[in-house]
Amino acid sequence: xxxxxxxxxxxxxxxxxxxxxxxxxxxxxxxxxxxxxxxxxxxxxxxxxxxxxxxxxxxxxxxxxxxxxxxxxxxxxxxxxxxxxxxxxxxxxxxxxxxxxxxxxxxxxxxxxxxxxxxxxxxxxxxxxxxxxxxxxxxxxxxxxxxxxxxxxxxxxxxxxxxxxxxxxxxxxxxxxxxxxxxxxxxxxxxxxxxxxxxxxxxxxxxxxxxxxxxxxxxxxxxxxxxxxxxxxxxxxxxxxxxxxxxxxxxxxxxxxxxxxxxxxxxxxxxxxxxxxxxxxxxxxxxxxxxxxxxxxxxxxxxxxxxxxxxxxxxxxxxxxxxxxxxxxxxxxxxxxxxxxxxxxxxxxxxxxxxxxxxxxxxxxxxxxxxxxxxxxxxxxxxxxxxxxxxxxxxxxxxxxxxxxxxxxxxxxxxxxxxxxxxxxxxxxxxxxxxxxxxxxxxxxxxxxxxxxxxxxxxxxxxxxxxxxxxxxxxxxxxxxxxxxxxxxxxxxxxxxxxxxxxxxxxxxx
Amino acid sequence: xxxxxxxxxxxxxxxxxxxxxxxxxxxxxxxxxxxxxxxxxxxxxxxxxxxxxxxxxxxxxxxxxxxxxxxxxxxxxxxxxxxxxxxxxxxxxxxxxxxxxxxxxxxxxxxxxxxxxxxxxxxxxxxxxxxxxxxxxxxxxxxxxxxxxxxxxxxxx
Numbered sequence: 272x273x274x275x276x277x278x279x280x281x282x283x284x285x286x287x288x289x290x291x292x293x294x295x296x297x298x299x300x301x302x303x304x305x306x307x308x309x310x311x312x313x314x315x316x317x318x319x320x321x322x323x324x325x326x327x328x329x330x331x332x333x334x335x336x337x338x339x340x341x342x343x344x345x346x347x348x349x350x351x352x353x354x355x356x357x358x359x360x361x362x363x364x365x366x367x368x369x370x371x372x373x374x375x376x377x378x379x380x381x382x383x384x385x386x387x388x389x390x391x392x393x394x395x396x397x398x399x400x401x402x403x404x405x406x407x408x409x410x411x412x413x414x415x416x417x418x419x420x421x422x423x424x425x426x427x428x429x430x431x432x433x434x435x436x437x438x439x440x441x442x443x444x445x446x447x448x449x450x451x452x453x454x455x456x457x458x459x460x461x462x463x464x465x466x467x468x469x470x471x472x473x474x475x476x477x478x479x480x481x482x483x484x485x486x487x488x489x490x491x492x493x494x495x496x497x498x499x500x501x502x503x504x505x506x507x508x509x510x511x512x513x514x515x516x517x518x519x520x521x522x523x524x525x526x527x528x529x530x531x532x533x534x535x536x537x538x539x540x541x542x543x544x545x546x547x548x549x550x551x552x553x554x555x556x557x558x559x560x561x562x563x564x565x566x567x568x569x570x571x572x573x574x575x576x577x578x579x580x581x582x583x584x585x586x587x588x589x590x591x592x593x594x595x596x597x598x599x600x601x602x603x604x605x606x607x608x609x610x611x612x613x614x615x616x617x618x619x620x621x622x623x624x625x626x627x628x629x630x631x632x633x634x635x636x637x638x639x640x641x642x643x644x645x646x647x648x649x650x651x652x653x654x655x656x657x658x659x660x661x662x663x664x665x666x667x668x669x670x671x672x673x674x675x676x677x678x679x680x681x682x683x684x685x686x687x688x689x690x691x692x693x694x695x696x697x698x699x700x701x702x703x704x705x706x707x708x709x710x711x712x713x714x715x716x717x718x719x720x721x722x723x724x725x726x727x728x729x730x731x732x733x734x735x736x737x738x739x740x741x742x743x744x745x746x747x748x749x750x751x752x753x754x755x756x757x758x759x760x761x762x763x764x765x766x767x768x769x770x771x772x773x774x775x776x777x778x779x780x781x
Numbered sequence: 782x783x784x785x786x787x788x789x790x791x792x793x794x795x796x797x798x799x800x801x802x803x804x805x806x807x808x809x810x811x812x813x814x815x816x817x818x819x820x821x822x823x824x825x826x827x828x829x830x831x832x833x834x835x836x837x838x839x840x841x842x843x844x845x846x847x848x849x850x851x852x853x854x855x856x857x858x859x860x861x862x863x864x865x866x867x868x869x870x871x872x873x874x875x876x877x878x879x880x881x882x883x884x885x886x887x888x889x890x891x892x893x894x895x896x897x898x899x900x901x902x903x904x905x906x907x908x909x910x911x912x913x914x915x916x917x918x919x920x921x922x923x924x925x926x927x928x929x930x931x932x933x934x935x936x937x938x
Contacts, residue, residue, distance in 0.1 A: 343850070343884070343900075350854040422853040423882075592880060592908045678855030703848060706857030771823070771908045774851050774881035 294478040294527040299553035303471060304542060313539055313552070316517065322375030330377045330432055336689060337429025347425035351685045353432070354422045359675020361462065362667045366557075369471040370462045373536035378439040379452065379521075395450040402571035405460040406578055412457040413582055414618050417589045418611055449521030452536050459536065464579045465666065466532040467564075467659045468728075470557045473529050473541060473550065480549040481527040489526040489541035489550050492519030517544040526550045530564050533572070558728060561656035562735045568652035576655045577626035580662035584763050585621035587669050591770040629759075630655070633752040641740070641749035653740060654753050657733040661757055664725020665764050668718035673768075677714055680705040718768050726761045730754065811835040812897040814887050816847075822907045823877050828861065830871045830887055839869025843891045847873055852882035852904075880908030 304310040312318050329352065337349030344350040357372075364371035421427050435456070442451040452459045475481055519541065520526070522534045526541045526549075542550045556562075566572055588594050594617065601613035634651040643650065684701030691701070709717075733753050737745035813833040820826040828847060832840040843866060849859040861873040877883065882904040889897040 344852060344854045345850040345856065345858065345884075347854070354853070355855040420852070674855060678857070681855050681857070703858050703860060706855065772879050772881070773908050774853050774856070774879060 294475070294481050295530050296475055296478040296527070297472075297553070297555065297559075299474060299476075299551065299555070301554050302476070302551040303554065304552050314542055316543055318543075319374065319538055319540075320380075323377050323380050326372075326375045327377035327380055330436075334429050334432055337425040337432070340425060340689070340692075342425055344423045344425060345681070346685055346688055348685060348689055349425040349428045349432075350422060351681055353428050355674050355678045356682060358670040359679060362465065362663075362671040363675070365462070365465040365469050365663065366667060366671075367470070369469040370466040370532065370535065370537045373452065373459055373462050374538060376452075376459075376536070378435045378456075379443070379449070379536075379538075393446055395446050395448060395454060399454060401569070402454075402460070402575045404454055405457070406571065406575055408455060409457045409460050409578070409582070410618065410622055413586055413622060414615060416586075417618070418614050448523055449536070453522040453534055460575070461579070463533045463535070464576055464659065465663050466535070466537075467560050467656070468557050468663050469532055470554055471537075471552055472532055472555050472560070473524075473526060473535055473537070473539075474553045475527045476549050476551050478527060480547050484547065484549075486546070487525065488517075488519060488544040488546055490519045490523065491544075492540070493517045493544050493546070519544050531560055531566060533566065558660065558732055561659045562732050563739070564656065566652060566656060568646075568649045570648055570651075573648070573651045573655040574627055574630065576658050576662070577630045578622060580658045580665075580760060581626040581629075582622045583662050583665035583669065584760065584767060585618055587665070587764070587767045588617075588621060590772055590774060591767055592773040593770070595773065629756055633756045636752040637745070637749050640751065641745050653736055654733060654750075657729050657736055657753060657757070658760075660728035660732060661722075661725040661760060664721050664728075665760075667725075668721040668764075668768065672714055672718040672721060673772075676709045676717070677707045677711065679708045715768070719765065722761060722764050722768070726757060729757050733757070812840065812889060812895070813837075814889060814897060814899045816885055816887060816901045818875070818903065821877075821903070821905070823880050825874070825876045828873045828875045828885065830863070830873065832866065832869050832871070832889060839866070840889075840891070841866035841869060843871075843889045845871040845873065846888045846890075847875070848886045848888075849875065849877075850884050850886070851879065852884065877906045880906050882906070 302310075304314055312321070333349040333352055336347055340347045340349065361372045415421065419427050421431060435458075438455065439451045442455060443449065517540060521538065521540065522536060524534055524541070526545070529535065537552075539552070542552065597617060598610055598613045601616055602608070602610065605612060607613070630651060631647065634647050634654070637654065638645065638647065638650045641650075683705050684703045687698050687701040690696070690698060707714075733750055737747075737750050812835070813831075815831040817829040817831065818826055819829075830845050830847065832843055832845070834840050844864040845862065845866070847861045849861075850856065856879065859876055859878060861875055863871040863873045865871070882902075883906055885901045885903055887899050887901070
């Protein structure tokens with residue numbers, strides 16, 4: 272997470288007076304960047320651009336079909352790819368690799384252009400340098416997804432994609448850092464929390480190299496360097512920095528102090544910028560970060576993780592019958608015809624009030640049972656990372672299990688239909704029976720299994736974090752409120768997933 | 782410069798809106814198509830597709846294909862077909878596989894090459910948890926849609 276350095280002229284960060292600061296160099300099993308083919312591709316100056324270009328082509332295709340294609344969600348690439356494949360692929364990506372979408376995010380492609388057009392290069396306001404805005408936008412996104420039935424509207428889905436491009440571009444233009452990724456983007460916020468259980472992380476190979484580094488190119492980029500009398504050498508030769516021109520970390524993470532995937536977009540700019548080849552993409556135990564990591568004891572981060580957890584329930588709850596009955600009851604009580612307010616109340620309770628309320632209650636009880644005298648914020652921060660595995664497992668079961676495994680093959684007939692509508696027939700006739708890529712009767716047990724594994728991982732992390740409590744470890748009694756909360760969330764997830772799905776949403780734009 | 786950059790996405794939207802994808806599904810007839818369904822609850826049922834020609838006479842020589850999709854992306858469609866009509870009515874076994882909002886797309890082709898296609902909105906298919914009363918109040922009986930520039934009606938009543 273963040274650093275304590277002060278920005279100076281040209282938004283360049285300088286090292287503190289004490290050269291030998293606390294640098295983090297975990298034991299790394301292997302460096303992905305040393306793999307043949309993949310490593311050189313990732314390290315290549317234009318490596319990210321290749322991934323981004325592929326996703327940009329996909330995004331343009333989705334925009335095209337969303338705006339101009341049939342406004343029928345099951346047959347439009349915009350809705351099928353966005354709500355089935357995007358969500359499914361990213362959750363499996365977190366599980367197997369890391370934040371791969373942010374790595375190839377096409378929305379940030381205009382970043383370099385925006386930087387060159389920067390009006391003032393100003394800093395993001397201090398009062399917004401936290402996760403509150405991101406939490407608000409994430410909440411709004413989930414509400415809007417249900418209220419506007421985005422999954423049923425190709426047109427609105429296309430507008431969402433276009434909105435991302437525009438918002439990213441303007442924020443990158445106005446501000447000197449990647450504020451869109453770090454403080455605004457709901458997708459990025461979702462991805463950051465999810466990637467805390469990913470097996471890959473940016474770190475360093477040798478802390479001594481960082482200790483003697485003066486340029487901090489991983490943070491500043493090579494464009495900020497090239498100062499007279501301060502040449503950077505590699506293998507004994509002075510590097511011409513002007514010819515490299517690589518941006519440093521957009522979210523202002525300093526590679527040798529990264530202990531968490533939070534805020535890391537996996538853009539690998541730090542890797543490319545480091546003239547010493549000392550920044551690596553290392554493999555780690557997927558639970559290492561949540562088990563050992565020390566996230567800042569900040570309200571916004573703790574509540575973000577809890578809200579991420581309860582939103583997994585809220586989002587799934589929006590797909591089952593009782594939510595419609597509840598909506599209808601609320602609409603009747605409130606005497607409103609529109610579902611905006613009832614939905615806001617339902618999501619307000621499930622996605623905001625419950626996580627904050629239960630989180631504070633568990634922290635207060637846990638602190639009392641441990642007989643500690645510490646701010647509630649610290650108790651909360653100690654145990655909140657334990658929610659990441661369970662939360663992610665619920666999202667994985669929903670997006671990866673139900674939607675992706677249950678529907679991924681639908682891309683075949685939809686794409687063939689798209690081609691046919693453009694008089695392209697070489698792929699053959701669409702076979703509309705294609706949808707699931709696993710037998711449908713596997714889905715329920717798989718989803719339950721995934722959630723159960725998530726619970727077990729969370730309970731394990733909880734125990735490990737209790738052991739690390741200072742000045743003395745927390746006994747089981749102090750963990751009890753958290754255990755109950757984790758088990759309660761799991762039971763709620765089981766209940767929701769076992770309910771028959773009820774997919775409503777006839778878009779007003781259909 | 783910035784103004785031009787603002788204009789780019791707008792231009793893209795306009796271009797795609799003006800000259801986008803056109804479905805190859807052809808309607809070259811004035812057939813009237815109506816769809817009736819026995820049950821609006823999750824489970825097996827029969828769809829009755831009624832086809833009349835422009836004079837209001839029943840059409841019995843058509844091949845009728847139906848494709849049931851949910852309103853959102855990704856659910857496996859339910860397919861069916863019939864080529865034997867009686868008094869213009871084609872009965873096709875069907876299954877509502879999930880509660881929620883459905884669309885039934887009907888494709889009709891006749892031996893003389895005449896084809897027609899129409900889509901019908903069946904919102905509010907009920908789940909196992911809900912009682913019949915809930916669905917008795919639903920307004921799914923009158924479904925309007927457009928075919929060949931004319932509005933047509935389909936109903937379950």
